[in-house]
Amino acid sequence: MDWTWFHRLASPPYIYGLARRLVPWFAWPSALLIVAASVWGLGIAPADYQQGDGFRIIYVHAPTAWLSLLVYVTMGVAAGVGLIWRMKVAHALAASAAPIGASFTLCALITGSIWGGPMWGTYWEWDPRITFELLQLFLYLGYMALRASIDDTQRADRTSAVLAVVGVVNVPIVHFSVIWWNSLHQAPSVMKLGQWAMPVSMYGPMFVMLGGFTLLFLALTLTRLQAEVLARERAASWIRDAVGTNLKAVNT
Amino acid sequence: MTPPLQAARLVLSRDLKLAFRKSGQVIQPLVFFAIVTTLFPLGISPQLSQLRDVAPGALWVAALLSSLLALEFLFRDDAHDGTLEQYALSGQSLMWLLLAKTAAHWLLTGLPLAVMGPLAALALGAPVAAVPAVVESVTIGSIALSLIGSIGAALTLGVRRSGALQSMLTLPFSMPVLIFGARATELAIKGENYSAPLYLLGAMAVLGITLAPLAAAAAVRVSLE
Amino acid sequence: MKDLKDFFDMGGYAVFVWSAYGLTFLVIGLNIYWARRLLARSREDAKKRLIMRGGEQ
Numbered sequence: 001m002d003w004t005w006f007h008r009l010a011s012p013p014y015i016y017g018l019a020r021r022l023v024p025w026f027a028w029p030s031a032l033l034i035v036a037a038s039v040w041g042l043g044i045a046p047a048d049y050q051q052g053d054g055f056r057i058i059y060v061h062a063p064t065a066w067l068s069l070l071v072y073v074t075m076g077v078a079a080g081v082g083l084i085w086r087m088k089v090a091h092a093l094a095a096s097a098a099p100i101g102a103s104f105t106l107c108a109l110i111t112g113s114i115w116g117g118p119m120w121g122t123y124w125e126w127d128p129r130i131t132f133e134l135l136q137l138f139l140y141l142g143y144m145a146l147r148a149s150i151d152d153t154q155r156a157d158r159t160s161a162v163l164a165v166v167g168v169v170n171v172p173i174v175h176f177s178v179i180w181w182n183s184l185h186q187a188p189s190v191m192k193l194g195q196w197a198m199p200v201s202m203y204g205p206m207f208v209m210l211g212g213f214t215l216l217f218l219a220l221t222l223t224r225l226q227a228e229v230l231a232r233e234r235a236a237s238w239i240r241d242a243v244g245t246n247l248k249a250v251n252t
Numbered sequence: 253m254t255p256p257l258q259a260a261r262l263v264l265s266r267d268l269k270l271a272f273r274k275s276g277q278v279i280q281p282l283v284f285f286a287i288v289t290t291l292f293p294l295g296i297s298p299q300l301s302q303l304r305d306v307a308p309g310a311l312w313v314a315a316l317l318s319s320l321l322a323l324e325f326l327f328r329d330d331a332h333d334g335t336l337e338q339y340a341l342s343g344q345s346l347m348w349l350l351l352a353k354t355a356a357h358w359l360l361t362g363l364p365l366a367v368m369g370p371l372a373a374l375a376l377g378a379p380v381a382a383v384p385a386v387v388e389s390v391t392i393g394s395i396a397l398s399l400i401g402s403i404g405a406a407l408t409l410g411v412r413r414s415g416a417l418q419s420m421l422t423l424p425f426s427m428p429v430l431i432f433g434a435r436a437t438e439l440a441i442k443g444e445n446y447s448a449p450l451y452l453l454g455a456m457a458v459l460g461i462t463l464a465p466l467a468a469a470a471a472v473r474v475s476l477e
Numbered sequence: 478m479k480d481l482k483d484f485f486d487m488g489g490y491a492v493f494v495w496s497a498y499g500l501t502f503l504v505i506g507l508n509i510y511w512a513r514r515l516l517a518r519s520r521e522d523a524k525k526r527l528i529m530r531g532g533e534q
Contacts, residue, residue, distance in 0.1 A: 034505070038498070043484065053488035060501040083470070100508055107504040111497040118493050131427070138424040145420060149411045158474040159407055163421060166403060166467050170424075216505065223512040227519035234526065243523045 010087045012229045013238035019222040019229075026219035033212030041205035048202075057115040059205050063213040065108040068136055069171050071101030071217060075143070076168035079161035091157035092232060094164055095147065096224035100217060102140035109133060128177040136174060139167040153232060259344045260352035267356035270329075278360045281322035282368060288314040289372040300377035307376035308437035312430050314372065315365055315390060316397065320419050320426075322361040323401040326353065327472075331409050337476055346469040354402045354465070362394030378441050385440030385450075392453045393433040399460030400425045406471035429456060 008014050041059035048055035075097045082090035112130065117123040124130075143160050150156035233239060254262075271278055292310040293303055303310075330336040330353075339349045369390040370383040378386070404422035408414035432449040439446035487494040 042494075042498070047488060052490065053486075054490035054493055056487070056494050057497045060498055064501060064504075099511070103504050103508055107501055110500060114493050114497045114500075118490060135424045135427060138420070142417075142421045142424065145417055146407060146411075149408075149414070149417055155410065155474060155477060158477070159410075159471060162403075162467060162471045162474060163407055166425075216508075220508050220512045223516050227512075227516040230516075230519040230523045239523050240527055243520050243527065 010085070010089050012089060012233050012236070013242065015089050016226055016229045016238075016242055019226045023219050023222050023226075026215045026222065030212050030215035030219055033208050033215065037205045037209035037212055040208065045202050045205055051119055054115070054118055057111060059209050061108060061111040061115055062206060063209045064104045064111060065133065066210055067213050067217055068101060068105035068108050068133065069174060070214065071097050071104065071221075072136065072139070072164075072171055073168065074221070075101060076164050076171075079164035083158060083161045083165070088154075088157070088232060089229065091161060092228035093221065093225055094161065095157070096221050096228050097217075098140055098144050098147075100220050100224070102137060102144065105133065105137045105140060109137065128181045129174060132170060132174045132177055136170055139163075139170060143167070253343065256345045256348045259342075260348040263339075263349050263352040264356045267353055268359065271356070271360050277325050278322075278364075281318045281361055282364055284321055285314050285318035285365060285368060285372070288317060289375060292376065302377075304377035304441060307373055307378050307441065308434040310376055311369065311373055311386070311437060312393075312434045315369065315394065315433070316423070316426055316430055318365065319361065319394060319397045319401060320422060322357070323398075323405050323418065323422065324415060326357045326402060326405045327409060331475075336409075336472060340473055340476055346472060347465040350402065350406070350468045350472065351461070351465040354398050354468075357402075358395055358398040362398050363391070365394050366391040373437065378437070379443075381443065382437065382440040385436055385446050389433045389436040389446075389450060389453060392450065392457050393429045396429045396453065396456040396460045397426055399457070399464035400429070402468045403464055403471060406468040406475065409472065409475035429453065432456070 009018075037059060041056055045056070047053050075094045078090045078093040078097065081087055082094065109130070112133075113123045116125070143163055146163055147156050147160045150159055230239065230243070289310065292306065292314075296302065296306060327336060330339075340346055342349075366387055369386045373382060373386045374380070401422050403425070404418045407421060408418045411417060432452045436446040436449040436453065439449070485491060485495075
């Protein structure tokens with residue numbers, strides 16, 4: 001198999017240019033999907049039998065939770081690739097993803113809490129999924145703190161990469177915790193025993209929102225990745241072409 | 253070249269010998285454990301009947317924190333005087349050497365904790381019948397804690413005043429140990445069968461023995477670059 | 478108009494639904510803002526470094 005595409009990805013100027021070109025292709029569709037899903041979920045989808053209109057929170061809560069895990073997996077894989085193949089760009093990707101993941105994890109926890117209050121009678125419960133999701137937040141924060149505490153970029157990269165890889169173990173725990181333990185957090189709502197647990201009219205907005213969020217994550221990460229790559233390539237000559245010394249040309 | 257197991261044994265005995273010269277280092281975490289245990293009756297209530305309810309959690313939080321404190325000296329001295337570097341350069345499997353160091357550390361901190369644990373549990377109102385459960389769960393749980401802690405210690409080798417950061421990295425991974433250890437103690441106090449959480453603790457310890465040295469070795473190598 | 482009022486009312490769950498959606502969109506918005514600002518800063522820093530090093534080399 002021809003691996004040149006993989007090695008080309010390791011080149012900072014190539015990645016910078018690629019990310020730059022890709023961002024709008026992810027950003028605009030993502031905005032479209034999120035808006036469409038919101039309208040669909042808030043206005044058009046029918047109300048739930050038990051929870052009434054309150055269940056609509058799921059259309060923001062589930063995607064943020066999905067993102068909190070997806071981002072960490074991306075971070076972990078990127079960190080692993082960076083460790084094994086010694087790719088600076090992979091480490092830069094992990095560093096870019098972390099703050100995004102942390103913010104959406106916090107958002108998932110809070111929206112979950114807001115949903116839990118009226119629906120299940122409690123704003124917080126130390127049930128396994130919620131507790132491990134909180135742990136997920138600590139993992140993100142720990143990663144970012146570790147990075148910040150080491151001055152040398154390369155060492156910071158590699159040290160935090162080890163942490164990121166070790167932390168991936170929490171992702172399946174969060175995911176399967178609702179199956180392993182019977183507690184407050186609801187059982188998997190999308191698929192149960194291989195059958196759709198929600199009618200089509202209800203899970204439609206969910207999938208559109210998930211798609212929109214995923215594209216959003218890509219757009220955000222690639223934006224931050226450009227910034228990371230620039231910051232690391234202090235004096236490389238390709239920067240002149242990328243950024244331009246012409247002070248009049250200021251387009252991000 | 254020395255076979256890995258023999259090298260590991262040498263490192264283990266070296267660490268134990270050195271520790272006996274610096275016995276203060278070993279005793280401090282245990283005193284800390286005793287003090288923290290005492291804080292609960294002071295803060296909650298001196299009534300044993302009330303303490304009994306919080307005994308499992310209190311005991312394990314104290315054990316967790318004292319184990320965290322003890323982890324500071326797992327790699328510190330060897331990192332300072334270059335011994336760790338020699339281990340990494342020696343051509344020996346760094347994983348085995350670090351496993352040996354962690355084992356020595358556990359013998360010095362985890363095992364004594366398993367002895368003190370029952371005393372703390374009794375002091376917090378647990379019935380005598382719960383003592384075997386406490387001994388078993390703390391023994392196994394402290395193995396897992398030492399191993400998990402070795403990763404955090406290895407990651408923060410190059411960081412100055414890394415205490416808080418190390419705790420921040422280690423505690424999230426230690427939470428499952430706390431959960432199941434406390435659960436086992438709680439079941440034992442009620443007189444019920446506590447084998448389920450005990451097995452899970454065992455599983456974590458085994459997972460730790462197999463994976464933690466790998467991660468710690470990787471972290472040590474990165475820190476020494 | 479009654480329909481619109483019912484929509485905002487969210488079957489009585491207005492506070493919860495709208496605060497959840499509001500927070501989520503706030504988080505999305507902040508992420509976009511921070512990412513773009515970070516990139517703009519990085520580009521400025523890179524430009525400054527180039528100029529300091531004497532431009533054409």
